[in-house]
Amino acid sequence: MDRSQADVAATALVAALACGAAASGAPTAAMTVLGIMLFAAPGYLLGQLLVGSRTAGLERVAVMAGLALAVPVLGGLLLYAVGVPLHRPGWLGLLAGVTLAGDVVLFLRRRAGRAAPFSWQPAWRVPRWQAAAFAAAVLVAAGAVGLARIGAAIQPQPGFTQLWLSPQQQKAHILSFGVTNDQGGTTSYRLVLLLNGQTSATWNLTLVNGQTWQRWVSFTGKYALTANLYRLPDLTHPYRYVSTGSTKAAGS
Amino acid sequence: MTAAGESIGRRPAAYREPGRPADTSAARSRLPVSVVALSAATGVLVVAAAYTAGHLGHAGASWADHMYWLGQLLILIPVAARLLSRRALVASETVTIVVVLTVAEYLVKVCYSPAAFTYADELMHWRTATDIVQTGKLFTPNNLLPISPYYPGLEEVTSALASITGLSIFTSGLIVAGAAHLLFVCVLFVLFRYVSGSHRIAGVALLLYSSESLFQSFDSMFVYQTLALPFLGLTVLAVYRLAAPRAAGGRAGWFTLAALSAFATVVTHHVTSYLLVATLEVVTLGALVARDRRLVAWASILALVSAAAFAAWIVFVAPWTVGYLQPVIEGALQGFRALLTGGHPGAPPPASAANGPLENQALSAAAVLIMSVLVPVGWWQVWRRYRHQAWTAALAIGAVSWYVIVAVRLFVANGSELAGRASTFVFVPAGFIAALAVIRLTDNSLRWPVIRADVRRRAPVVVAVAVVAALVLVLNGLVNGWPPYWERLPGPYQVAGAERSVGPEQVASADWALAVLGPGNRFATDEGDMPVLGSYGDQNTVGDDGYLYTSPAFTQAATQQVQAQSIGYVLVDQRLSEMLPASGQYFPVDPNAGEYTRPLPLADLTKFNHVPGVARIYDSGNIVIYDLKGSAYYGP
Numbered sequence: 001m002d003r004s005q006a007d008v009a010a011t012a013l014v015a016a017l018a019c020g021a022a023a024s025g026a027p028t029a030a031m032t033v034l035g036i037m038l039f040a041a042p043g044y045l046l047g048q049l050l051v052g053s054r055t056a057g058l059e060r061v062a063v064m065a066g067l068a069l070a071v072p073v074l075g076g077l078l079l080y081a082v083g084v085p086l087h088r089p090g091w092l093g094l095l096a097g098v099t100l101a102g103d104v105v106l107f108l109r110r111r112a113g114r115a116a117p118f119s120w121q122p123a124w125r126v127p128r129w130q131a132a133a134f135a136a137a138v139l140v141a142a143g144a145v146g147l148a149r150i151g152a153a154i155q156p157q158p159g160f161t162q163l164w165l166s167p168q169q170q171k172a173h174i175l176s177f178g179v180t181n182d183q184g185g186t187t188s189y190r191l192v193l194l195l196n197g198q199t200s201a202t203w204n205l206t207l208v209n210g211q212t213w214q215r216w217v218s219f220t221g222k223y224a225l226t227a228n229l230y231r232l233p234d235l236t237h238p239y240r241y242v243s244t245g246s247t248k249a250a251g252s
Numbered sequence: 253m254t255a256a257g258e259s260i261g262r263r264p265a266a267y268r269e270p271g272r273p274a275d276t277s278a279a280r281s282r283l284p285v286s287v288v289a290l291s292a293a294t295g296v297l298v299v300a301a302a303y304t305a306g307h308l309g310h311a312g313a314s315w316a317d318h319m320y321w322l323g324q325l326l327i328l329i330p331v332a333a334r335l336l337s338r339r340a341l342v343a344s345e346t347v348t349i350v351v352v353l354t355v356a357e358y359l360v361k362v363c364y365s366p367a368a369f370t371y372a373d374e375l376m377h378w379r380t381a382t383d384i385v386q387t388g389k390l391f392t393p394n395n396l397l398p399i400s401p402y403y404p405g406l407e408e409v410t411s412a413l414a415s416i417t418g419l420s421i422f423t424s425g426l427i428v429a430g431a432a433h434l435l436f437v438c439v440l441f442v443l444f445r446y447v448s449g450s451h452r453i454a455g456v457a458l459l460l461y462s463s464e465s466l467f468q469s470f471d472s473m474f475v476y477q478t479l480a481l482p483f484l485g486l487t488v489l490a491v492y493r494l495a496a497p498r499a500a501g502g503r504a505g506w507f508t509l510a511a512l513s514a515f516a517t518v519v520t521h522h523v524t525s526y527l528l529v530a531t532l533e534v535v536t537l538g539a540l541v542a543r544d545r546r547l548v549a550w551a552s553i554l555a556l557v558s559a560a561a562f563a564a565w566i567v568f569v570a571p572w573t574v575g576y577l578q579p580v581i582e583g584a585l586q587g588f589r590a591l592l593t594g595g596h597p598g599a600p601p602p603a604s605a606a607n608g609p610l611e612n613q614a615l616s617a618a619a620v621l622i623m624s625v626l627v628p629v630g631w632w633q634v635w636r637r638y639r640h641q642a643w644t645a646a647l648a649i650g651a652v653s654w655y656v657i658v659a660v661r662l663f664v665a666n667g668s669e670l671a672g673r674a675s676t677f678v679f680v681p682a683g684f685i686a687a688l689a690v691i692r693l694t695d696n697s698l699r700w701p702v703i704r705a706d707v708r709r710r711a712p713v714v715v716a717v718a719v720v721a722a723l724v725l726v727l728n729g730l731v732n733g734w735p736p737y738w739e740r741l742p743g744p745y746q747v748a749g750a751e752r753s754v755g756p757e758q759v760a761s762a763d764w765a766l767a768v769l770g771p772g773n774r775f776a777t778d779e780g781d782m783p784v785l786g787s788y789g790d791q792n793t794v795g796d797d798g799y800l801y802t803s804p805a806f807t808q809a810a811t812q813q814v815q816a817q818s819i820g821y822v823l824v825d826q827r828l829s830e831m832l833p834a835s836g837q838y839f840p841v842d843p844n845a846g847e848y849t850r851p852l853p854l855a856d857l858t859k860f861n862h863v864p865g866v867a868r869i870y871d872s873g874n875i876v877i878y879d880l881k882g883s884a885y886y887g888p
Contacts, residue, residue: 018416022416027418028417028418028419031416031417031418032417032418032419035413035416035417036413036417036427038416039412039413039416049505050505050506050508050509051493051502051505051506051509052502052505057343058347058438058441058442059442059489061438062435062438062439062442062482062486062489063486063489063509065431065435065438065482066435066439066482066483066486066509066513067509067512069409069428069431069432069435069479069482069483069516070483070512070513070516072408072409072412073405073408073409073479073516073519073520074512074515074516074519076390076404076408076412077390077408077519080389080390085388085389086384086388086389086390086408086411086412086415087385087388087415088415088416090388091411091412091415091416092416094412095412095416126286129286130284130285130286131286133284133286133287133289133290134286134289134290136290136293137286137289137290137292137293137352138293139293140290140293140294140296140297141293141296141297141355141356141359143297144293144296144297144299144300144359144363145300145359145362145363145366147297147300147301147304147363148300148303148304148362148363148364148366149366149367150304151300151303151304151305151306151307151308151366152307152365152366152367152742153367154307154308155307155308155742155744156308156309156744157755157756158757160756160757160760160872160873160874161872161873162760162761162764162870162871162872163870163871163872164764164768164869164870164871165869166768166769166867166869166870166879167869167879168768168769169768169769169770176768180760182756182757182760221882240871240872240873241868241871242867242868242869242870242871243867243868244867244869
């Protein structure tokens with residue numbers, strides 16, 4: 001294959017590499033690069049086939065980008081219609097399939113002289129110092145996004161603790177009973193379960209930030225259940241409480 | 253044919269790029285495009301610093317607010333000055349400046365919520381995309397925005413990118429939305445350049461287009477319209493190419509591109525599909541006026557194809573579209589009817605402006621005035637120079653819509669939101685026609701007798717006036733767009749505060765609801781918690797539920813409404829008793845919107861603790877969830 005078909009070879013290679021990388025469980029960074037190239041490949045080829053290489057500059061890029069976005073939109077519908085799940089294999093098959101089909105058609109059209117050969121001519125040259133300024137702009141912009149991410153991450157948020165006592169979906173007679181600590185640090189609690197106002201069980205819990213403690217409680221609906229959660233060392237005022245039925249709970 | 257295809261189609265014979273000495277390479281600007289890009293990037297950095305200050309508790313500080321506007325000016329002033337300057341800009345430089353403006357403003361939007369989607373509409377589409385990724389199927393019901401799964405284009409692209417790359421839906425969504433937004437701007441530039449024959453006019457038209465109030469927000473958000481817009485643009489571009497005397501690439505190819513783009517538009521967004529048909533009809537009208545038979549034929553054919561695809565989609569896939577759009581259309585029509593018959597249109601006249609501080613209203617009025625003056629001047633230019641050019645005639649006809657949305661904004665009930673949403677489309681023709689006026693006024697000013705005597709001294713003044721006018725327009729778009737003044741900077745929690753109502757505790761309660769209660773339960777909730785509960789929690793939220801939160805005790809009257817609305821759970825955010833709603837309304841449907849003078853009484857919110865049979869099933873401190881099923885709300 002000579003240089004006039006270099007783009008055909010490159011896009012076919014991208015499709016093969018992306019599928020191979022996905023099959024071998026390549027890391028996200030590698031899949032991101034290959035995935036974005038695989039997204040672009042069908043748009044490039046369809047652009048070449050539909051409007052030829054006689055369009056140029058921004059219009060050419062725009063047409064190809066638009067086609068690249070249209071392929072998953074319309075192709076996804078086709079996949080769904082024929083019952084292919086829209087997971088990674090389905091999407092890879094669609095994009096790689098369109099890419100390889102486009103490669104074959106473009107290759108044959110060029111062989112028949114019905115499509116222009118591939119050529120690469122940079123549209124314009126940028127002076128070095130301008131290129132340096134553009135590169136600096138990209139770095140500054142990336143820094144801005146990084147700063148914004150840090151700002152959002154370090155925003156002070158009030159800690160909280162979740163307590164729940166609830167029938168589960170489709171299991172009304174089993175109550176999900178749990179505590180999650182989101183206070184921002186390790187926290188100690190005492191959890192007291194009351195059955196018709198009488199203490200039924202007590203747990204002393206120490207949960208690290210983000211940790212969940214959970215149990216399941218049988219529930220017939222014939223008695224009232226209340227759970228009071230105390231944040232140690234305060235054992236007089238419930239920090240959180242939940243209840244089933246109409247009993248007036250401790251924290252009310 | 254040039255590299256950029258300048259010779260394709262009918263170039264307007266009258267207009268040429270200014271060929272005076274000021275536009276030659278000898279008079280190149282001292283402000284290179286790379287410096288404009290560096291200034292814009294610095295502006296984004298300064299805005300990001302202001303946002304960080306907001307995150308750290310200084311959202312209400314005037315210095316943080318000033319820092320935000322300083323960043324915006326670092327982006328806007330060099331861009332506007334360079335585009336409006338009479339010094340030479342080659343086409344590639346103009347494109348670069350337009351791209352710099354678009355990318356910079358998009359990054360400002362990204363920096364506002366850099367870790368997760370927080371805007372309500374974005375959360376709605378995040379839910380649909382998440383459903384596709386998780387189930388591998390389309391059309392999974394979305395309780396928050398039921399119509400969204402039936403226009404899945406955006407979510408298909410996003411889920412494909414997320415599935416293949418392993419990136420999160422949030423990151424994939426940012427990439428897709430950003431690419432789509434930039435693509436739309438680039439397609440507009442190409443179209444404007446072809447129609448005007450001038451990259452300078454195209455650049456100024458894009459600068460004016462960026463002043464529409466949703467450019468930096470809704471039009472670049474992770475919402476279905478963002479992706480549908482470039483498909484609409486590509487369809488119109490393909491029609492331009494089809495109707496050109498020599499269609500580069502062959503008509504079959506351009507027609508296929510037009511059809512694919514039209515279908516993609518239909519699959520992606522309902523209103524944009526409708527407006528695609530309307531756009532092609534206006535192009536047909538312009539072609540009829542200019543007696544361009546080829547354009548009449550192609551625009552009509554593509555309008556028919558688009559309309560047929562849209563109709564088929566509604567009939568066979570998304571019949572709920574009619575019911576979704578009907579209330580909005582009927583509301584607008586009622587307002588117009590009332591206006592035309594002399595009745596009360598249903599809203600105090602300046603309803604939109606009344607929502608902001610006085611300076612915002614003044615800026616809004618100035619921007620409306622500037623555009624309203626520029627458009628007739630642009631029409632005059634069209635009449636003088638372009639009236640036999642079909643595309644310019646079509647844009648001139650389309651620019652009439654500018655005055656329609658001004659009327660809607662002023663006189664129609666809830667017209668502010670309708671006009672705002674319409675501005676995305678209205679500013680395409682209005683921006684172009686206004687650009688003709690701006691270019692003509694700045695160039696022709698050198699011929700005014702009073703100025704001719706001292707051209708060198710006065711010319712910069714005229715350009716400076718144009719830059720200031722453009723800045724007024726763009727700043728108005730930012731000031732009166734999104735985010736609103738009460739959450740200009742991100743910061744701590746606000747009741748009914750849109751993005752500032754999205755926090756870890758809300759997300760945790762929503763995640764809990766989905767995990768324990770399952771999806772699709774009928775939930776009463778407030779304005780601020782609804783988007784999170786409906787997206788992260790996948791719950792079926794009720795909009796008209798204020799009665800549950802604004803009575804001090806259980807009432808029999810409430811039982812009927814609860815049962816009629818099939819409300820199973822009530823989420824109570826007790827901070828509703830601590831703050832007034834930032835947006836003016838506590839609930840999605842709130843008859844008392846804008847009239848609250850004190851927060852809701854705590855007793856109104858905690859009464860559920862004492863209602864017989866109501867179970868208090870979740871408590872995270874600020875947020876409590878009650879189970880109403882089996883309670884007095886459903887009978888004794």
